Amino acid sequence: MMLKYLVEKEFRQLFRNPFLPRMILMFPLMILLFLPLAANFEVKNINLVVVDNDRGSSSNALMNKITSSGYFHLIAVADNYREALTYIELDKADVLLEIPVSFEKSLIKEQSADVMISINAVNGTKGAFGRSYLAGIIGDFSSQLRIAWIGSGDRSPVPSFSTIGLFKFNPHLQYPVFMVPALMVMLMTMICGFLPALNIVGEKEKGTMEQMNVTPVKKFTLILSKLIPYWIIGFIVLTIGFIIARIAYGLFPVGDVYTIYIYSSVFILGISGFGLVISNYAKTLQQAMFMMFFFIITFIFMSGLYTPISSMPDWAQFISRFVPLRYMIEVLRMVYLKGSSFGDLITRLYALTGFALFFNGWAVLSYRKVS
Amino acid sequence: MNIVTTEKLTKKFGSFTAVDHISFQVARGEIFGFLGANGAGKTTAMRMLCGLSKPTSGTGSVAGFDIYRQTEDIKRNIGYMSQKFSLYEDLTVRENIRLYGGIYGIKEKEIKPRTDSLLDELGFLSEKNSLVKSLPLGWKQKLSFSVAVFHDPGIVFLDEPTGGVDPSTRRQFWELIYKAADRGITVFVTTHYMDEAEYCDRVSIMVDGRIDALDSPGRLREQYESKTMDGVFQHLARNATRQAD
Structure with a gap:
């Protein structure tokens, strides 16, 4: 029951914020419209x-x-x-x-x-x-x-052979086709990872968190009240991403959209949980921002977003197994380009579920009502 | 019948003893003043009683619950107003009351009428839908107190509730405290203002983490041969070795 009041409060605060709702709309637009065109690996001139x-x-x-x-x-x-x-x-x-x-x-x-x-x-x-x-x-x-x-015809035929490349799933090796699905994962990470973390640390700084700590709110309930709004926002951002991909790049998943939504729901929980863990250890917004940047940048570079994981050295490939983004990027690319089905990707679902349980479990355990 | 009991309650931060073996009782329904210079250990002691901080040693109970093991039960039965204003500034007056009412398990349909009668009593009805950040400090403090006792707790802890507020608002604030006490709510209040100490049924004075005096204001004045509580306080605080921070 308490949860209802807490979630209601989070949404009221979110919509009353002069900046965040606009940011949540603008962010996907900017990233998906400009980044694939600007950060293009196709080299000309x-x-x-x-x-x-x-x-x-x-x-x-x-x-x-x-x-x-x-x-x-x-x-x-x-x-x-x-x-x-x-x-x-x-x-x-x-x-x-x-x-x-x-x-x-x-x-x-x-x-x-x-x-x-x-x-x-x-x-x-x-x-x-x-x-x-x-x-x-x-x-x-x-x-x-x-x-x-x-x-x-005046010479004997020269024995020769040549290779003919056939690029499956992205025949023209178009950069946006490859990048847009992965950038959607980056968007979910930025919005659903950063916002809950900054929200909690912000409340710590304002002192409202202490007020919550003297109430009978359970740790689990409190954490859930911070997760749910960003979970919903994650879906909104993903949907905006689908629409932009469709309109701007003519891209739509070859596979099933619902597969993406189901996998994303688990992924967002995991990445939000990660943000919550950070927020439990950070005392100030500055600390939280710095820690988030460190991990998110590491995650992005190790996830295969820009460089293929298979061309990384062995130790880096090993680390990339612990990066939740890697699995979600694989899922989005495979569903979008190849049309992989829910069942084809099931091992990624196990991995993502593992991350979600691990980070949220850690978040609940490391949240201290009593110092 | 005591609502707060402590026995040799101690809190250490490393080698620093913030609260040093304090033992006292607060009776149900009384207004208990908790005095002391800055850094004397008042807030630390209060945080232990509210279940926000684990004691290093000693025992204690609040509203019949143990301060080590039953902190969540304690939290259901107390109200708390911290030194720092801590309602949500980006929520309206009504939304803040609704949130805390809901958290303390007040029924949905009761929240609205109770909110209206509370705001009517405070003369705030016109500000019902104003954002809390737009209110003047004195009003914020009064609202904060009203929220802390909205769920009719057995005891309310107030940590320097009148800091930075003008004398007439402080006066009004104390009227609210008396009203709450009339409803049977025990009031545990820390303060720096010696005139406020006079309003309490009993006061304790903390010096360097210890309780050096505990009695009704009248008897303390007698004991220390002073006309005012200020004189009593000065007399005791002079012995302090701890630097105020």
């Missing part, structure tokens, strides 16, 4: 400098192909490697392509030729993407040549 020692028709064709790809911006054709390198040293170029003297000749005679790519690795991401794009374009170029030779 890679500055390229070419050393063309051959100056034949083949090297010209290659250069045309590269510049017409749209990824590269040819800033100069240098006379020699040393000169080209100065562009990289001055940070004017990201990638250097050197075409050897006998490029066309070896292509015709030996049906193969080597080119050299040098990368400016100061901006590692740009360099790495530039290298792989360039390698792809060159590979494409060489297979076109082969087809042309086979077509002309």
